[in-house]
Amino acid sequence: MKIVALAGGVGGAKLADGFAEILSPEDLTIVVNTGDDFEHLGLYISPDLDTVCYTLAGIASPETGWGRADETWHFMENLERLGGSTWFRLGDKDLATHLERTRLLKAGQSLSEITAHFCTAWGVGPTVSPMSDQAVRTVVLSDEGELAFQEYFVARRCSPHVSGFRFEGIEAALPAPGVLDAIYEAEAIIICPSNPWVSIDPILKVPGILSAVKEKVVVAVSPIIGGKAVKGPAARMYKELGIAPSAQAVAEHYGDLLAGFVIDSIDRELAKDLGLRALVTDTIMTRKEDRIRLGKEVLSFTKDL
Amino acid sequence: MKIVALAGGVGGAKLADGFAEILSPEDLTIVVNTGDDFEHLGLYISPDLDTVCYTLAGIASPETGWGRADETWHFMENLERLGGSTWFRLGDKDLATHLERTRLLKAGQSLSEITAHFCTAWGVGPTVSPMSDQAVRTVVLSDEGELAFQEYFVARRCSPHVSGFRFEGIEAALPAPGVLDAIYEAEAIIICPSNPWVSIDPILKVPGILSAVKEKVVVAVSPIIGGKAVKGPAARMYKELGIAPSAQAVAEHYGDLLAGFVIDSIDRELAKDLGLRALVTDTIMTRKEDRIRLGKEVLSFTKDL
Numbered sequence A, B: 001m002k003i004v005a006l007a008g009g010v011g012g013a014k015l016a017d018g019f020a021e022i023l024s025p026e027d028l029t030i031v032v033n034t035g036d037d038f039e040h041l042g043l044y045i046s047p048d049l050d051t052v053c054y055t056l057a058g059i060a061s062p063e064t065g066w067g068r069a070d071e072t073w074h075f076m077e078n079l080e081r082l083g084g085s086t087w088f089r090l091g092d093k094d095l096a097t098h099l100e101r102t103r104l105l106k107a108g109q110s111l112s113e114i115t116a117h118f119c120t121a122w123g124v125g126p127t128v129s130p131m132s133d134q135a136v137r138t139v140v141l142s143d144e145g146e147l148a149f150q151e152y153f154v155a156r157r158c159s160p161h162v163s164g165f166r167f168e169g170i171e172a173a174l175p176a177p178g179v180l181d182a183i184y185e186a187e188a189i190i191i192c193p194s195n196p197w198v199s200i201d202p203i204l205k206v207p208g209i210l211s212a213v214k215e216k217v218v219v220a221v222s223p224i225i226g227g228k229a230v231k232g233p234a235a236r237m238y239k240e241l242g243i244a245p246s247a248q249a250v251a252e253h254y255g256d257l258l259a260g261f262v263i264d265s266i267d268r269e270l271a272k273d274l275g276l277r278a279l280v281t282d283t284i285m286t287r288k289e290d291r292i293r294l295g296k297e298v299l300s301f302t303k304d305l
Helices: A010-022 A047-057 A074-081 A092-106 A111-122 A149-155 A179-185 A196-204 A209-214 A234-240 A247-257 A265-273 A288-304 B010-022 B047-057 B074-081 B092-106 B111-122 B149-155 B179-185 B196-205 B209-214 B234-240 B247-257 B265-273 B288-304
Strands: A003-007 A028-032 A038-040 A043-045 A127-130 A137-142 A145-148 A162-168 A188-191 A217-221 A260-264 A277-281 B003-007 B028-032 B038-040 B043-045 B127-130 B137-142 B145-148 B162-168 B188-191 B217-221 B260-264 B277-281
Touching: A003 A010, A003 A196, A010 A028, A010 A047, A010 A288, A028 A047, A028 A179, A038 A149, A043 A092, A047 A111, A047 A127, A074 A092, A074 B092, A092 A111, A092 B074, A092 B092, A111 A127, A127 A179, A137 A149, A137 A196, A145 A149, A162 A196, A162 A234, A179 A209, A188 A288, A196 A209, A196 A234, A196 A247, A209 A247, A217 A247, A217 A288, A247 A260, A247 A265, A260 A265, A260 A288, A265 A277, A277 A288, B003 B010, B003 B196, B010 B028, B010 B047, B010 B288, B028 B047, B028 B179, B038 B149, B043 B092, B047 B111, B047 B127, B074 B092, B092 B111, B111 B127, B127 B179, B137 B149, B137 B196, B145 B149, B162 B196, B162 B234, B179 B209, B188 B288, B196 B209, B196 B234, B196 B247, B209 B247, B217 B247, B217 B288, B247 B260, B247 B265, B260 B265, B260 B288, B265 B277, B277 B288
Parallel strands: A003 A028, A003 A188, A028 A127, A188 A217, A217 A260, A260 A277, B003 B028, B003 B188, B028 B127, B188 B217, B217 B260, B260 B277
Antiparallel strands: A038 A043, A137 A145, A137 A162, B038 B043, B137 B145, B137 B162
């Protein structure tokens, strides 16, 4: 089965990793949000791309889900001593990714070319692609004004009250090379359990992607479980936007794009009110086996739609 | 006693460290070669400045003399995995210096401002100053054509046959702020045991520095001991330029600039032929005590001139 998975950070990366264990590399393309990308200390940082690649390479930190396993922080400690900026933590191993990517971007390579090159180096089989090679920047509209995503998310720890989002540069962005082809060739599109507002929406809003996705069987896995997000500010965002956070709210967010929806066993009673085919199963991916089991169930559910 | 020390890398840094242990911070200014500076992986790297600062801060690697003590190489290992450039080794701790300096330079600060700021952070008391805030680049003329200094020194491990040197940009360079004042106020100028061709000459050739130095009592410490350099390519350069490497050749290089010269005990018999006042003593600085003892002897010798 040939699929395209749309993914943001940790949750999306875990399910994508499950698919990677099941499918042949040529049957899986993971299109990743780059709205969180930013420049910091002169480095181009692409948090979701790195999380997906590190996870699939088996080198992600098992404690945090992002960053590198067995990371060291000697760079950061010494930067702090020099009075440098430390609100965004960069590990010694992780730094190699940012520095080399920045160098290659300056040398004229595209983000998708660099990602492909890194994936080869890391032994990642499936295609991992940024949603676009053009800069799209998620801006959080809040009671404290407009905030760049990482400022809201990391520096301010999601404390400003969210009123909406804006994806700067998205009108001029093109789907990265191969993304539309992969969607066209796919039997189904899986929306991973990532934040609908700031991980999946930016991907779908890159001109051309939504209309290509609409032609396909689309299945989403709810990132909201029992009214809460496993990780990240999705539930908080729903509340601040005046919507009760629930799997149902996620389904409504995607609307008639979905042919099927995957919800956690804890939300079992919501299944009948969704108005679409639902798979009810355990969706929290604590261990590697959980990713593979959920991946298999989602693929089998999707095949049956 | 108020002095200005002119220094390149490891040998110069060690003697400067000896002076720093003896003199009050306000009585010591170390003017450092920046002809070896270069841009690498998008970072501004200033090897001699870093060696001097790390040494005075007590954080230099005791094994190599350059780089940081207890350094780790996780960045480098991961850069190598990505196919990045690894000919110039950058440690995790050291990276903080390069990244923060590059960021501050891009933000409009000068190299001398940044060096002063870093010295405060590292607890370095004496003034450490780049020779100039303008870019001067040592180019090695060789049988393989012109080579940027680090390319000759690190990438090619000094294997090309040297025929001369060129200091790109030196005509337009100005002494860094405070350098001429420090020389003017100094009772003596000490030329540290650094490479005359590529560490001291660039400093002296910054317009204005040589004529200011000439007004002072100048003492040099020979970097050539028993016909050999303790570290680095000085002896090899002498040979390739057709001059037998010796303490005498160093004295001749500086010519009538010198009022006194410090040579190693091993070169004792050269003292009488130098035609200038000489201090004969042990000049190899293996331990911290050697630096202090040599520093004291050099200062006392200089005072007596």
